[in-house]
Amino acid sequence: MKAFSKIFVIFWKDMLTEVRTREIIISVLVFALLVLVIFSFAFGTGAEVTELAAPGILWVALTFGGVIGLNRTFAVEKENSRLEGLMLCPVDRAVIYWGKLAGSFTFMLAVAVVVTPIFLALFNLPVFLPRLALVIVLALIGFAAVGTLFSALAVNTRARDIMLPILFLPVVVPVIVSAVKATAPVLAGSPWGEMSTWLQIMAAFDIIYLVAATLVFEFVIEE
Amino acid sequence: MGKDTPVSSAQAVEVRGIEKTFGELRALRGIDLAVNRGECLVIFGPNGAGKTTLLKILATLMKPSAGSVRLDGVNIREKPAEIRRKISLVGNQTFLYDDLTVYENLKFYGRMYDVADLEHRIREVISWVGLESRLHDRAGTLSRGLQQRASFARAVLHDPPVLFLDEPDVGLDPRAKAMVGEILKSIGSGSRTVVMTTHNIEQGLALGDNVVILNRGRVVYQASRQELDTADFRQIYNEHTETG
Numbered sequence: 001m002k003a004f005s006k007i008f009v010i011f012w013k014d015m016l017t018e019v020r021t022r023e024i025i026i027s028v029l030v031f032a033l034l035v036l037v038i039f040s041f042a043f044g045t046g047a048e049v050t051e052l053a054a055p056g057i058l059w060v061a062l063t064f065g066g067v068i069g070l071n072r073t074f075a076v077e078k079e080n081s082r083l084e085g086l087m088l089c090p091v092d093r094a095v096i097y098w099g100k101l102a103g104s105f106t107f108m109l110a111v112a113v114v115v116t117p118i119f120l121a122l123f124n125l126p127v128f129l130p131r132l133a134l135v136i137v138l139a140l141i142g143f144a145a146v147g148t149l150f151s152a153l154a155v156n157t158r159a160r161d162i163m164l165p166i167l168f169l170p171v172v173v174p175v176i177v178s179a180v181k182a183t184a185p186v187l188a189g190s191p192w193g194e195m196s197t198w199l200q201i202m203a204a205f206d207i208i209y210l211v212a213a214t215l216v217f218e219f220v221i222e223e
Numbered sequence: 224m225g226k227d228t229p230v231s232s233a234q235a236v237e238v239r240g241i242e243k244t245f246g247e248l249r250a251l252r253g254i255d256l257a258v259n260r261g262e263c264l265v266i267f268g269p270n271g272a273g274k275t276t277l278l279k280i281l282a283t284l285m286k287p288s289a290g291s292v293r294l295d296g297v298n299i300r301e302k303p304a305e306i307r308r309k310i311s312l313v314g315n316q317t318f319l320y321d322d323l324t325v326y327e328n329l330k331f332y333g334r335m336y337d338v339a340d341l342e343h344r345i346r347e348v349i350s351w352v353g354l355e356s357r358l359h360d361r362a363g364t365l366s367r368g369l370q371q372r373a374s375f376a377r378a379v380l381h382d383p384p385v386l387f388l389d390e391p392d393v394g395l396d397p398r399a400k401a402m403v404g405e406i407l408k409s410i411g412s413g414s415r416t417v418v419m420t421t422h423n424i425e426q427g428l429a430l431g432d433n434v435v436i437l438n439r440g441r442v443v444y445q446a447s448r449q450e451l452d453t454a455d456f457r458q459i460y461n462e463h464t465e466t467g
Contacts (some may be wrong), residue, residue, distance in 0.1 A: 081316035222286065
């Protein structure tokens with residue numbers, strides 16, 4: 001229970017900082033919305049485009065927007081050597097990972113909550129799609145799990161802005177592909193059966209990412 | 224006696240054969256040190272001597288390549304979380320979050336350390352560093368000197384018996400240095416064990432019970448403060464830190 005309360009304390013600190021600065025949310029949101037607008041102008045928003053390209057457009061916006069946000073996850077701890085302050089605290093390194101992960105996930109989810117209805121409106125789709133919410137949550141858990149780990153790794157490199165996407169994107173390919181494949185039947189109004197396999201794949205990768213990242217985080221963060 | 228069993232000892236900090244290499248660079252070359260409870264050890268040395276590396280190892284932020292460190296008889300690699308409750312570090316970086324107020328920063332660190340009666344403790348430490356009137360100001364709006372005072376408040380919030388100070392007055396103007404100097408005096412006068420690195424010979428000799436000179440990763444001189452006066456020590460320092 002103590003570990004949970006410490007995770008919450010780190011999460012609370014990140015939320016409070018973000019509420020004050022709006023550094024991550026605003027930049028990610030603007031980027032994701034720009035991607036949506038550019039693609040909707042480039043491809044149009046007809047029924048054919050909705051079927052073929054819309055799922056990909058949504059996930060390009062959320063994935064690349066997410067990378068921008070993830071870059072800041074540990075960058076903020078690097079300034080003023082705050083990471084050392086965190087590492088001096090009497091908690092397991094995994095607690096730091098889960099605290100930062102909770103923050104990353106929440107930031108990405110907040111962006112998705114704004115971006116997705118705009119995306120659905122742009123493509124003339126119903127704005128309320130609960131099944132899409134499930135796809136988004138599962139995909140963002142995977143993104144946050146991998147992204148938080150690689151953000152900690154990239155923050156100690158000189159070219160961290162470039163390093164994070166290079167490390168992050170190849171590893172989350174299974175989640176991105178599954179998210180796109182699971183989104184298509186939701187937008188087409190197809191039955192659950194057509195998306196359930198992709199949901200299972202995403203859930204499996206989420207568990208693998210979370211377990212692996214929790215185990216290796218200590219080695220990533222130390223030296 | 225099992226390896227996890229704390230050894231009853233007057234020594235709060237015991238360093239044996241610490242070595243640290245970064246690739247080809249040998250930053251520390253077999254450091255042996257001991258600090259008794261309640262004493263202040265001051266480590267002098269030129270830039271690159273290995274002072275910060277040594278303190279980072281003592282503070283569990285870095286693993287040594289060889290050797291061992293025991294704090295209160297406990298090996299720091301065996302029970303790092305337990306050790307971290309007993310130590311704190313003040314460097315020239317404050318570890319404070321600029322966009323949180325001083326109060327919020329202290330509350331954050333206090334909750335991470337499970338500080339009992341946190342509100343009361345925050346009032347206590349903030350009064351000790353004389354920052355009551357700035358408690359609800361964002362840390363980023365404070366001057367460098369005031370931020371360093373807030374950093375001292377953060378460091379002693381959980382009342383650690385061992386405190387590591389890594390050149391805590393670097394980058395401060397003379398007035399801020401004097402304020403931090405007052406805080407250092409009150410830290411040194413208590414029962415807390417202090418290990419401090421500094422380039423400031425007068426201040427170091429005023430605070431230390433024992434002094435060490437580190438050069439090129441080795442302890443090249445150590446003595447009790449009582450055996451030294453400032454002028455002699457300056458000469459000793461120059462002799463032991465000359466290059467060549």
